[in-house]
Amino acid sequence: AQKVTQAQTEISVVEKEDVTLDCVYETRDTTYYLFWYKQPPSGELVFLIRRNSFDEQNEISGRYSWNFQKSTSSFNFTITASQVVDSAVYFCALSGTTGGGNKLTFGTGTQLKVEL
């Protein structure tokens, strides 16, 4: 069984602060994929990043960075110099390689509020 835990329900920061969203996962698959999706107030789900279980290299994209640590089963997401437009719900998700459909198992999401 797969499980994704996002312990932070809601985080509030002031603009320009750095913020880290935590994600811990469980899976029995030896090969798996991790994702972050953003859900702005308009409701759509926007794909941000995918990480393969066999690639622990961290990634940076502009103000976004991701830290994947297999030893602690964590895939954390950091936003540097946050902006009001970053306000959204962020979901961490996991896809295994068994089960046939490669479904996404989502965490409960972290509501990020960035205030002026």
Added chain:
Amino acid sequence: EPEVTQTPSHQVTQMGQEVILRCVPISNHLYFYWYRQILGQKVEFLVSFYNNEISEKSEIFDDQFSVERPDGSNFTLKIRSTKLEDSAMYFCASRPDRQTYEQYFGPGTRLTVT
């Protein structure tokens, strides 16, 4: 940039009625999915579809639900007899091929059952 589209954006129906939610996945994508999100909760997997058949379904996807790809572009989710607890946002997603694991989501259909 190609995107997944869904219609309608909002559907209101009475309990016991049948509804069909429509999706047009990204052209040339091979894998299709339906998820739902009850208000304020996490996104839950319903069903995956590949090569004109269901490849996996969750326990939520009972006999009241069905999916179909009636032509080369549409992918539909039918709920035969809606219940109050079916009220949710329903997302369609598609994925290009076997080697690509990220799924691209449509904007969702908000289903309200009264």
